[in-house]
Amino acid sequence: MLDAVELVDGVVMRLLDPGDGPALAEAYARNREHLAPWEPLRTPEFFTAAWHHRDVAGALARLQAGTSLPFVLVEGERVVGRLNLSDVVRGVFQNANLGYWVDGEATGRGLATMAVGVALHHARAAGLHRVQAGTLVHNTGSQRVLERNGFARFGLARRYLRIAGEWQDHAMFERLLDE
Structure with missing residues (x-):
């Protein structure tokens, strides 16, 4: 199992835990407006503990299958972020x-950096060679996080994801892990 890592000032990054559903629901509800411009439109059910309980179970199944590494950032019992390495292809x-x-x-x-x-x-x-990420073209903050971590922009994906109700272009970034 992967060890938890303290990032700064008591904020810990750890693997998702089966009991994280209620804290995730609370975090998403608390950040509803903050995250809205960067995420898909969310149904009211998305903000419930029941929805996140099911989502956590799915994420942990993908972890066991070796196709995902799902992390949360926690400060005490409060979730203050989430990070996923998903769609792992061998x-x-x-x-x-x-x-x-x-x-x-x-x-x-x-924290993000x-x-x-x-x-x-x-x-x-985990033996991966490459990690890629896409950001909305106007999300310069996220692009700076990636660049600080050695990611390079390699292209533009037109109308890549439906974010905030619109098909939006994404700047694509990659990090080769053997460099």
């Missing part, structure tokens, strides 16, 4: 997709 690709968010009240502390660095360490330890 064989000749050895790639994962990276996604993350940080609580609106916890931004500006370097540190968490991405820890995730890259785990990706390397």
Whole structure:
């Protein structure tokens, strides 16, 4: 099992736990407006503990299958962020997709930058060759986090994901882990 890592000032990054559903529901509800411009439209059910209990179970099944590394950032019992290495592909690709968010009240502390660095360490330890991430073209903050962690922009994916109710272009970034 992967060890928890203290990022800064008592904020810990650890693997998702089966009991994290209620804390995740509370975190998403607390950050509803903060995350809305960067995420898909959410149904009212998304903000319930029951929805997140099911989502956590699915994420842990993907962890066991070796196709995902799901992390949370916690401060005490409170979730203040989430980071996923998902869609792990083995064989000749050895790639994962990276996604993350940080609580609106916890931004500006370097948490995302540190968490991405820890995730890259785990990706390397898992034998991955490459990690990729997409950001909305206007999400310069997230792009800076990636660049600080050695990611390079490699393209533009037009109308890549339906975010905030609209198909939106994404700047694509990659990090080769043997560099």
